[in-house]
Amino acid sequence: MKPVFVINGFLESGKTEFIRFTLQQDYFRTKGVTLLLLCEEGENEYDEDLLKRTNTVVEVIEKKEDFIGSKLIELEKKHKPERILVEYNGMWPMANLKFPWHWKVNQQITIINAATWPMYYTNMRSMIGDMVRNSELIIFNRCDGIKELASYKRNMRALNRDAEIIFEDKNGEVTATMEEELPFDVSKDEIELNDSTYGIWFFDMLDTPDRYENKTVKFLAHVAKPDGFHPGCLVPGRHAMTCCAEDIAFLGFVGKYGNAQDIKDGQWYNVTATVKHEYWADYKGVGPVLYITEITPADAPKEEIINLV
Numbered sequence: 001m002k003p004v005f006v007i008n009g010f011l012e013s014g015k016t017e018f019i020r021f022t023l024q025q026d027y028f029r030t031k032g033v034t035l036l037l038l039c040e041e042g043e044n045e046y047d048e049d050l051l052k053r054t055n056t057v058v059e060v061i062e063k064k065e066d067f068i069g070s071k072l073i074e075l076e077k078k079h080k081p082e083r084i085l086v087e088y089n090g091m092w093p094m095a096n097l098k099f100p101w102h103w104k105v106n107q108q109i110t111i112i113n114a115a116t117w118p119m120y121y122t123n124m125r126s127m128i129g130d131m132v133r134n135s136e137l138i139i140f141n142r143c144d145g146i147k148e149l150a151s152y153k154r155n156m157r158a159l160n161r162d163a164e165i166i167f168e169d170k171n172g173e174v175t176a177t178m179e180e181e182l183p184f185d186v187s188k189d190e191i192e193l194n195d196s197t198y199g200i201w202f203f204d205m206l207d208t209p210d211r212y213e214n215k216t217v218k219f220l221a222h223v224a225k226p227d228g229f230h231p232g233c234l235v236p237g238r239h240a241m242t243c244c245a246e247d248i249a250f251l252g253f254v255g256k257y258g259n260a261q262d263i264k265d266g267q268w269y270n271v272t273a274t275v276k277h278e279y280w281a282d283y284k285g286v287g288p289v290l291y292i293t294e295i296t297p298a299d300a301p302k303e304e305i306i307n308l309v
Contacts, residue, residue: 001104002076003083006097008131009111010090010120011040014141018111019087020046023054032082035075037061039089057081064092069100076100094130110135114143114152114167121155129243132160144169157203158242158308186211193219195301198238199308202251205288212275217290220298224252225265232260236271236290240306248305254280257292268298
């Protein structure tokens with residue numbers, strides 16, 4: 001299998017800078033040839049000396065229609081690479097990113113210019129969602145002077161819950177804590193959520209679980225009871241628009257309730273629960289578990305789908 005590393009992001013996001021830096025690192029050195037597929041050319045270019053020192057050859061693919069298996073096989077035969085790097089065009093659909101059967105994607109990394117993130121997130125969220133959905137690592141660079149990094153992280157969590165998210169300034173990784181003013185008081189033992197705060201709480205729970213341990217939360221929930229789910233358990237949550245009207249996600253945590261058999265799937269309830277963090281097989285590790293102390297039928301809200309803007 002030929003290992004493939006995909007680096008994507010919009011034009012001038014810093015993809016070339018990231019690849020140039022990575023090629024020079026000892027951990028990324030290899031004896032064989034590295035084939036770099038360049039799908040767009042920005043202001044920064046690859047220095048010939050760097051390419052020579054790292055045994056890297058560049059091939060430009062100018063049109064998305066040319067990113068096809070036969071073309072990739074042709075380039076493989078030409079250069080006989082040990083691995084392949086792809087600097088992918090941020091405006092090309094990720095569905096076009098198809099490789100020969102013996103090319104295996106080892107890692108997909110998305111590079112984002114933090115200075116332009118609000119504009120892209122507001123106007124091109126569907127495209128961003130497509131870009132980051134399968135990324136394992138997401139790097140926000142050029143973070144100098146930006147105070148809203150915590151909200152950027154929450155925005156990204158809505159699009160990809162599992163990726164590692166890193167923030168960098170001109171000197172490297174941002175080490176300062178990225179606290180933001182939350183729309184509820186986490187110092188209180190009881191937190192009441194509404195349509196506009198539920199999503200913020202959900203993603204903050206994922207990032208800072210300790211602050212909610214043993215807290216009581218109250219919220220309006222749409223209850224899910226998947227077929228074959230654990231007896232005495234249910235999933236209270238809310239549906240949210242993550243990137244577009246066609247991409248709706250259910251944001252909910254496992255809830256334990258002694259009379260779960262009396263709760264109807266797909267119905268609305270007011271839920272009061274105590275937050276615990278413990279091992280849960282479906283999480284594949286430790287995660288939030290809501291110990292429900294009260295659950296009562298409720299009317300559906302005017303807007304059943306919450307927005308995560």
